[in-house]
Amino acid sequence: MNATAIAAEIRDGISTGRYRHGTRLPAVRALAEEHGVSQQTIAAAYAQLAALGLVRTEPGSGTVVTAGRTAEAHLGSFGPPDLSIPIWKAPSNSEAREATTLVRQLPAPPDMATWGIADTDIVERTRVRWVDDAPVQHKITIVPYELASRRPEGYEGVPPLLAPVGAARMAPPAGVRFADWLGWNVERTDTEISAEAMDQAAAAALGVAEGTPAFRIVSIARDPQGGTVFVTVTTTALHHKLTLSIAG
Structure with a gap:
């Protein structure tokens, strides 16, 4: 051999x-x-x-x-007007969990202008997902502060997207999209998938060397005027699969 x-x-x-x-x-x-x-x-x-x-x-x-069993990063089911943000589908007979590992507010870096985010503060939330204790996905969600600070109607307390690391995760009622729950007017989501070298943060979270090749999934949710509502940047090793369902 x-x-x-x-x-x-x-x-x-x-x-x-x-x-x-x-x-x-x-x-x-x-x-x-x-x-x-x-x-x-x-x-x-x-x-x-x-x-x-x-x-x-x-x-x-x-x-x-350093890798776990092959699983699927399911990008959602396409049906106008929304493409769901990436979720993780664990293999059968396995255990999956996830946690927020970083929440911070900062001025939007210049390179975010290509995503339609500029001259504003943002809230950045990082989550890591594991399957059978193997880290499989590093995901950053970036939201302009004005939108991140919104509370659902009738909701009291810290806005869900400003909740710190370790806080109980807030979830909308069954059948309600998170964007709709927060009053975000999302008309469409544009997604770009590429094979890229992992950056330092993703590599550290997934336990591999910086520069390891990976899938990089950038999803930009936009309102009817084309403005950016939020961006997710998801990194997962090439070892895994990407899936997408298209209806209609």
Whole structure:
């Protein structure tokens, strides 16, 4: 077997859960003997997996699996006038959880002007999702402060989008979109999906090296005048799948 075939075999084991997140893979020498190949071949296979963010090799500590089972980043169901923001679909017989890890208010950086956000303060909220204790998704939501500070009708207390880390998550009534609950007039959502190198924040949250290739999903929700209501930037490893349903 060559390095690519061995890497594919291990990648399949990670995808199906045979090699779980945090598992230490066999030592290079042991796996080389098992497959009857050179240690250089195994080292090359591990390097391929590391480049995809599936494992991390540390001198003296061996190679550890940094990914979980393959799951789906479901981008929602398309039907006029809305495309839902990304949600996570965990594999069957698995446990999923998520948490807000950062909430902050700051002036909109200049590069957000390309998203239609400029000359205003924003609220930035970061959430991380895990499946079977493996981090699978890093998501930042950016909202102009004027919209983030809104309270639903009849609601008292801290506006939902200004709630700090650790606060109970506020949710709209069943069947009501979050945007409608807050009185945001969202007419459409434009989504851009690309393969990009992970930035420092996403890489740290997902436990991989900065620069690891990943899916980057930027969704911009707009009002009828084309103004930006909010932006989500979702990062997930190429190991996972993106799905989308289109109705009509």
